[in-house]
Amino acid sequence: MPSGLVALLDDIAGITKLAAASLDDVGAAAGKAGSKAIGVVVDDTAVTPRYVVGLTPDRELPIISKIAMGSLRNKLLILLPAALILSAFAPWAITPLLMLGGAFLCFEGAEKVLEALGGAGHAEEEAAPMDAAELEQSKISGAIRTDLILSAEIMAIALADVAESPLLTQAIVLVLVGVGITVMVYGVVGLIVKMDDIGLHLAKRRAAATRALGRGLVRGMPVLMETLSVVGTAAMIWVGGGILVHGLDVLGLHEPAGTIHHAAEAVAHASGALGGLTGWLVTALGSGLLGLAVGGAIAFVVHKIRH
Incomplete structure (x- = not known):
């Protein structure tokens, strides 16, 4: 009996060590996959604050909270099951679907550019004015719709990094990446949109340096929000164009990916210590130009159909 108990305890210890190792592997995989998606995370953080521009300060955090919950639903209830199903049964469909999402991002970005240049956009085509509640819901819906595409790119990057892992490991990694990135992105966004309120609070303090910092934050926030x-x-145009460039390359059409890659390498080589930065800028510029061209073409067709 004692020897049997010792053997059982040895088995339990072995299972525990195996489970701990598995958790370490999952954690490492989630961290690696999340770090690869950091470029899209930056874009997501830059895109979201524009959806609270023009709304009253007391509604900013509630709106950010609703967008964050919508982002979680996108990742966990829509994209996670879809990613696992596609990974198991139709991995070939992931790239074309991402390219459709990338084209939509290009279209949305091109629409904003057309509006800024005085062309027809969403705002001009809304005949009936909206009250505050309708405007808020419209902005939330638009933000969640855009987040769906950016989240799809994040989840696809994470999935690609654990594609050879068991299905359960893939699911856990995608959940960890999805929740972690959502908390990070919308925490930063919430801090950005309330920075002016923080500045007002600091401006009322006794210390001269604190008051100066607060006044600087208040004066700088309109510029930051516009920027x-x-x-x-x-970012919408750049990310969308990047998805299209990468997708075409994966599907066997190696242009314009090849031209962009060679141009980035040449500029990076000529830039010396700044090669990493300049190479990235050339890649982003090439993706952005393609994204603007595709988005502008889609916007032109859509406007013709609407009229």
Whole structure:
């Protein structure tokens, strides 16, 4: 009996060590997959604040909260099951579906550019004015719709990194990446949109340096929000174009990916210590130009059909 108990305890210890190792592997995989998606995370963080521009300050955090919950639903209830099903039964369909999402991002970004240049956009085609509740719901719906595409790219990047792992490991990694990135992105977004309120609070303090910092935050927030709006629009076009470039390359059409890659390498080689940055900028510019061209073409066709 004692020897049997010892053997049982040895088995339990072995199982425990195996489980701990598995958890370490899952954690490492989630961290690696999340780090590879950081580029899209930055774009998501830049895109979202523009959806609270023009709304009252007391509604900013509730709106961000609703968008964050919509983002979680996108990732966990729509994209997670879809990613696992496609990975198991139709992995060939992932790239074309991502390219459709990328084209939609290009279209949305091009629409914003057309509006800024005085062309026809969403705003001009809304005949009936909206009250505050309708405007809020419209902005939330638009943000969640855009988040679906960006989240799909994040989940696809994470899935590609654990594609050879068991299905359960894939599911756990995608959940960890989805929840972790959502909390990070919308935590930062919430901090950004309330920065002016923080500045007002600091401006009332006794210390002169604290008051100066608070006044600086208040004066700087309109510029920051406008900058983020521009960056967010550019990010939609850049990410969408990048999805299309990568998708075409995966499908066997190696242009324009080859040209962009060679141009980035040449510029990086000529830039010395700044090669990493300049190479990335060339890649982003090439993807952005393709995204703007595709988005502009789609916007032109859509406007013709609407009229």
